[in-house]
Amino acid sequence: MELSRILIQLVLWAAILHQLNQAIGFPLHAAALDDIPAYSDSTKSDKDWRLQVDAHVKEFEHLASILRDEVVNRLERLGKVSDSPEFLQRTFMSPAALRAGQLIRTWMADAGLFTWIDDMGNVHGRFDGMNSSAPALLIGSHMDTVIDAGRYDGALGIISAIAAVKALQRSGKLRDYPRPIEIIAFSDEEGVRFQTTFLGSGAVAGTLSPHLLQVKDKRGTTVQQALEKLSFPGTVESLNNLKYEPESVWGYVEVHIEQGPVLEAKGLPLGVVDAIAGQTRLRVSMKGSAGHAGTVPMAMRKDPMPAAAQAIVAIEEICIRLPQSDDHATASQRTPNTGGTLVCTVGEIASWPGASNVIPGEVTFSVDVRAKDDTIRELAVRNMEQMINEICGNRAIGCTIERKNEARTVDCDQQLTERLTESAIAATSELFTVTGVQTAIPELVPTISSGAGHDALAMAQLTKVGIIFVRCTGGISHSPEENVLDDDILAAGLAMHSFLEADLPKSQTA
Ligand SMILES: [Zn+2]
Numbered sequence: 001m002e003l004s005r006i007l008i009q010l011v012l013w014a015a016i017l018h019q020l021n022q023a024i025g026f027p028l029h030a031a032a033l034d035d036i037p038a039y040s041d042s043t044k045s046d047k048d049w050r051l052q053v054d055a056h057v058k059e060f061e062h063l064a065s066i067l068r069d070e071v072v073n074r075l076e077r078l079g080k081v082s083d084s085p086e087f088l089q090r091t092f093m094s095p096a097a098l099r100a101g102q103l104i105r106t107w108m109a110d111a112g113l114f115t116w117i118d119d120m121g122n123v124h125g126r127f128d129g130m131n132s133s134a135p136a137l138l139i140g141s142h143m144d145t146v147i148d149a150g151r152y153d154g155a156l157g158i159i160s161a162i163a164a165v166k167a168l169q170r171s172g173k174l175r176d177y178p179r180p181i182e183i184i185a186f187s188d189e190e191g192v193r194f195q196t197t198f199l200g201s202g203a204v205a206g207t208l209s210p211h212l213l214q215v216k217d218k219r220g221t222t223v224q225q226a227l228e229k230l231s232f233p234g235t236v237e238s239l240n241n242l243k244y245e246p247e248s249v250w251g252y253v254e255v256h257i258e259q260g261p262v263l264e265a266k267g268l269p270l271g272v273v274d275a276i277a278g279q280t281r282l283r284v285s286m287k288g289s290a291g292h293a294g295t296v297p298m299a300m301r302k303d304p305m306p307a308a309a310q311a312i313v314a315i316e317e318i319c320i321r322l323p324q325s326d327d328h329a330t331a332s333q334r335t336p337n338t339g340g341t342l343v344c345t346v347g348e349i350a351s352w353p354g355a356s357n358v359i360p361g362e363v364t365f366s367v368d369v370r371a372k373d374d375t376i377r378e379l380a381v382r383n384m385e386q387m388i389n390e391i392c393g394n395r396a397i398g399c400t401i402e403r404k405n406e407a408r409t410v411d412c413d414q415q416l417t418e419r420l421t422e423s424a425i426a427a428t429s430e431l432f433t434v435t436g437v438q439t440a441i442p443e444l445v446p447t448i449s450s451g452a453g454h455d456a457l458a459m460a461q462l463t464k465v466g467i468i469f470v471r472c473t474g475g476i477s478h479s480p481e482e483n484v485l486d487d488d489i490l491a492a493g494l495a496m497h498s499f500l501e502a503d504l505p506k507s508q509t510a
Contacts, residue, residue: 001134001396001409001466005186009296009337010374012022014241014390024494027039028288029126029424031318034160034334037257040116045266046157046168046501053115055154060434062170063167063497064490065120065162066163066166066167066170066493067160067163067167067335067489067490067493067494067497068164068486068487068490068493070163071156071159071160071163071489071493072261072486072489074107074159075151075152075155075156075159075489076151077103077198078100078104078151078155078159079141079150079151079155079433081096081099081100082096083095083097083100086231087148087451087480088145088148088149088150089145089146089147089148089149089190089192090143090144090145090149090478091144091145091188091190091193092121092144092187092192092193092200092226093121093187093226093227093229093230094193094224097121097143097144097187097351099122100143100368101117101121101123101143101185101187104124104143104158104162104185105117105123107159107162108123108125108162108183109125109163109471110162110166111125111162111163111166111169112125112127112165112166112169112174113125113126113127113162113165114127114128115470116160116202118203118242119203119227119232119234119238119239119241119242120187120188120199120200120203120227120232120239121187121188121200121230121232122184122185122187122200122203122204122225122242122243123143123184123185123187124180124182124183124184124185124187124299125162125165125167125182125183125184126180127169127174127177127180127181127182127184128176128180129174129175129176129177129178129179129180129181130175130176130178130179131178131179131180132180133177134178134180134245134246134250134475135179135248135249135250136179136180136181136182136184136185136249136250136404137179137180137181137182137251137253137334137503138183138249138250138251138252138253138459138463138468139157139161139181139183139184139199139252139253139254139496140157140158140183140184140185140186140201140252140254140459141154141157141158141161141185141186141189141201141204141254141256141454141455142154142157142162142186142187142188142189142190142201142413142455142456143155143158143185143186143198144186144188144189144190144192145189145190146190146478147192147194147217148479148480149479149480149482150166150476150477150478150479150480150481150482150483151326151482152257152470152472152477152483152484153256153257153352153382153477153482154190154256156255156257156470156484156489156492157254157255157256158183158185158227160255160325160346160489160492160493160496161183161253161255161496162183163238163493163496164493164496164497164500165181165183166435167497167500168234168500168503169368169495172314173501173504176273176504176505177500177503177504178504178505179250179503180504181500184200184201184204184359185308186198186201186204187198187199187200188456189201189453189455191281191404191405193226193285194212194215194216194217194223194316195215195279195281195366195404195405196212196215196281196404196405197405197407197453198405198407198453198455198457198458199212199413200455201455201458201459202458203239203242203243204242204243204244204330204458204459204462205243205244205265205458205459205461205462206240206242206244206342206461206462207458207462210236210239210298212239213227213234213236213239214251215472217455223481226435230328234354236408246258246462246463246464247438249462249463250463251413251416251463251465251466252456252459252460252462252463252464252465252466253416253465253466253467253468253496253499254418254454254455254456254459254465254467254468255467255468255492255496256452256454256467256468256469256470256483257468257470257472257477257497258271258448258469258471258472258475259451259452259472259475259478260451260452260475261474262394262446262476263446263448263470263471263472264450264471264472264473264474264475265424266443266446267487268428268439268441268444268445268471269283269322269428269431269433269468269470269471269487269488269491269492270424270427270428270445270447270468270469270470270471270488270491270492270495271424271445271446271447271448271468271471272326272412272417272420272445272446272447272466272467272468272469273412273423273447273448273449273450273456273467273468273469274411274412274417274448274449275370275372275409275410275411275412275448275449275450276409276410276412276449276450276452276453276454276456276457276460276467276474277371277409277449277450277451277452277453278370278371278372278407278408278409278410278458279370279377279405279406279407279453280366280367280368280369280370280377280378280381280405280406280407281366281367281368281369281403281405281464282366282369282381282384282401282402282403282404283366283367283401283402283404284308284311284364284365284366284367284388284399284401284402285363285364285399285400285401285402286307286311286362286363286397286398286399287306287359287361287362287363287365287397287398287399288301288303288304288359288361288362288395288397288398289302289306289361290352290353290358290360290361291358291359291361292355292357292359293356293357293358293359293360293433296359301359302395302396302397303359303395303398304351304360304361304363305351305360306395307392307395308349308363308365308443310391311387311388312346312349312365312413312508314384314387314391315344315346315367315384315387316344317497318344318380318383318384319342319343319344319369319380322341322342322376322380340465341371341372341373342369342370342373342377342380343369343370343371343375344367344369344370344372344384345367345368346365346366346367346368347366347368348365348366348481349364349365349366350361350363350364350365351363352364365423367384368402368508369381369384370453371409372409372449372452373409374408374409381403381508383407384401385401388401389401392417407453407457407458410456410457410460410465411422412456412465412466412467413465413466414466416464416465416466417447419448419466419499419502420466420467420468420495421445421497423467423495423496423499423502424444424445424491424500425444425467425493426446426494426495426498427492427493427494427495427497427498428442428444428491428495430494431487431490431491431494435487448469450467450469452477454467465501467490468496470484470488470489470491470492470494471484471485471488472484473485474483
């Protein structure tokens with residue numbers, strides 16, 4: 001409330017400065033406040049002027065109540081919809097994911113959108129605009145989370161898009177939008193349950209192959225069974241029907257937290273993305289012979305655990321020094337990977353049967369490889385496959401390596417990115433004006449490459465894409481420590497609002 005009051009006062013000052021500027025005919029800045037001559041206006045009465053300032057303040061306050069206060073409140077509410085009482089977790093088709101979908105659906109309806117849930121659990125909210133058959137602008141992000149997640153990843157993109165559309169709807173401008181607007185809350189981007197990302201956006205983009213329906217989660221449930229259990233058809237035909245035709249789509253826009261430290265380091269709330277790094281996700285399974293920890297001599301063991309440990313260290317080594325060819329260059333001959341060009345992570349490991357007094361029979365682990373350069377990523381993955389097979393061969397361990405997910409680097413659309421940049425600059429300028437921040441920054445909205453995959457990565461297979469990044473504290477994400485300032489949430493909402501407004505017939509934007 002305190003901040004709200006300060007903002008209103010600042011807007012009031014900004015409006016006063018604007019009025020003074022018009023009245024005395026030279027540019028004014030906050031820093032020049034002391035130099036302002038006594039106010040006089042020959043054309044407007046003091047009452048008219050105050051009415052105009054009041055209207056301006058009221059309008060901004062109304063916009064901020066939707067784009068900031070309500071979004072903050074909704075993020076908090078959605079952040080409590082979890083499958084665990086201790087931490088935030090919503091995975092594909094989990095009970096919490098379904099509850100989250102319903103909640104989002106009510107918010108879409110509140111913004112004046114027609115809503116439905118598709119056969120992959122994606123929640124859609126659509127407004128037809130002036131021309132229902134024109135290619136639609138799609139805006140979206142994901143509603144699933146990682147384990148022990150923060151409340152902003154994915155959710156911010158959905159909720160701020162709903163807020164921007166709601167603000168247009170409440171001001172009566174939405175009906176004049178020249179094409180349909182469709183917001184989509186995707187059911188799976190993180191890939192936690194099935195280790196296969198983009199089940200939601202991949203279905204809409206038509207990138208999922210039918211065999212994905214048979215992929216199993218840790219309990220042995222397939223995607224198909226998970227869908228059928230909830231009365232979704234789960235058939236190849238239903239999957240194919242989800243695909244949007246490219247002609248029916250104008251483009252895709254996503255707002256997402258940066259999940260990195262660049263914006264915070266620059267002291268700026270928003271950035272735009274030029275490209276998303278490609279990624280490969282592997283699942284490595286190593287099979288040996290289970291046995292008694294006390295009775296099987298070391299020389300007679302086929303223990304997959306040390307093999308996995310050796311492989312994981314070698315994976316790190318491959319990525320610390322960039323692979324340059326399929327040949328086995330020694331570590332010292334390879335280029336040190338100092339710029340974060342290639343990043344590799346083993347984030348999940350499991351052993352079977354998983355007891356302290358049993359030599360494991362099987363160890364499985366994931367490998368996540370990302371790079372902005374597809375050639376480097378592919379080379380790293382091939383190096384890993386070769387190295388893992390060698391380790392398994394030397395230790396007489398059975399090895400399988402599955403490529404669970406593969407996505408090429410995606411370039412964002414240049415024109416769409418330029419438009420998003422303009423909107424983000426307008427939003428940042430407005431925010432800086434009301435919060436009194438110095439605006440003489442050469443690059444008010446920086447261009448950033450994204451190391452994280454987003455639904456835009458899948459949607460790029462269908463249409464042109466653009467992404468706005470929002471600063472998050474310390475660049476931290478995939479953690480309950482994830483945080484976005486309320487004013488940065490407002491900046492994101494203002495940017496989306498401005499982006500949509502720019503498409504309205506000119507008489508409506510005045
Ligand atoms: Zn995300």
